[in-house]
Amino acid sequence: MDTRRSSSDPSPWMPFESRRRARDEKREAVLRTALQSFLEQGYHRATLNDVAERLNITKPALYNYFRGKDDILFECWALGQERVDEFIAEIEASGGNGLARLRRLIHAYAKIMATDFGASLVRFDPRDLSEKNRKIMRASKKSVDLTFRRYITEGIADGSIKPCDAKLSAFAIAGSLNWIGHWYQRDGALSADSIADEFSVRLTEGLATKQITSRAQSAPAKKQRSGGRPK
Amino acid sequence: MDTRRSSSDPSPWMPFESRRRARDEKREAVLRTALQSFLEQGYHRATLNDVAERLNITKPALYNYFRGKDDILFECWALGQERVDEFIAEIEASGGNGLARLRRLIHAYAKIMATDFGASLVRFDPRDLSEKNRKIMRASKKSVDLTFRRYITEGIADGSIKPCDAKLSAFAIAGSLNWIGHWYQRDGALSADSIADEFSVRLTEGLATKQITSRAQSAPAKKQRSGGRPK
């Protein structure tokens, strides 16, 4: 199975590699097209025939890449979720108090919700997935929810956020953000950035202990890291 | 159910009337059952056979009351929308400044969203309706949205709400509220009332010119805070 021969240039690998890459590209093309179709028409009204036609292939060809329609749906969702996971990891790694992190989370999340992959996070019904995939989706949603809550409780602990019900506040914020996926349209008057800017301020206005000046608040460097880490 | 003729009763009408009422009751029973089914399983997975079975009748019997599946869906939605229209009319008739009215709207809307009929306002896809009904739904949604915006602009005008982007603020609030219809469950830890209480305060905290005291926002308990002019 090991075909490597030359030391530096993987020439002999090329066909193999390029083939694999070509396959992945096609897979992704299917996902992008299917996602568009699912969003435009709704999962149940969208047909695989239609998706295939848009790709200039026929339905059975899709089955070279996916097990079935619900599998495609799941992978569309997963691509969006991946991006969320990515920037959450970034924020986790970065510093700042609870409020600052919450704002960053809101900002990034809002921007994602204005993309097709972001919309897929809220416009798809878990009940259309297999039991296994549904579980994965549930776990991810729960995890994101807990991240919101954690930043809020952290903010309360470090004094950047007023004492409040973290659960309900997280729901309120998540609601505003997720709703973007339902009303946002690229050709509309609002840009994704302006929405993200506005929401990251507005949704935390009521929570912040200090009024917004214009600069971020570095505040008392109280690096408190308490609280239940999920998982 | 008295079917005998009495002095004040238009008895010759009675059979006719009682028959009509019986019909309406059945119609409503269908809607309640269908709504449950649609919410539990999702519109496309729910079958009319299943709905009929729950009512101890057979599918074709449903067609005595409705033109088709999408018609039932529409009427489920309409029942929820009716309630929204009702309390909006009440609030319109009542007094108070923009902020007070906005709070009342949020409170009432939140409570509705915790009911089946409320959930139907956000969980159903307009694309499942006929063109005619879809137009009606769109108009209603638009109208509710404008009501939110109007209370905000009124509040800005009368000084109870800080200057802000009414459109985005309305979207943010509506998002939080509509989201309730996606996560709320009767057997959960949160009561509809406590959610409504919390949200009517929390979602307006950032907008209010005055801090919340305990009751009423008529008396200038706290003078306008300095700084922080958003937008």
Add this chain to the structure above:
DNA sequence: ACTTTATATTACTCATGGGTAATATACGAG
């Protein structure tokens, strides 16, 4: 060249579920 593997097509199956036609039954009206 010849084989193998990946990928595509044509031509189907087939369960599902909305909707309809023909018909039966209950019931108030005359």
Add this chain to the structure above:
DNA sequence: CTCGTATATTACCCATGAGTAATATAAAGT
């Protein structure tokens, strides 16, 4: 009692669309 209307049932139709052979084609490997 009989007729007409409303409401229900049984027994269908049939469009739809996911998924599956059987098979063709093209490129990679030897």
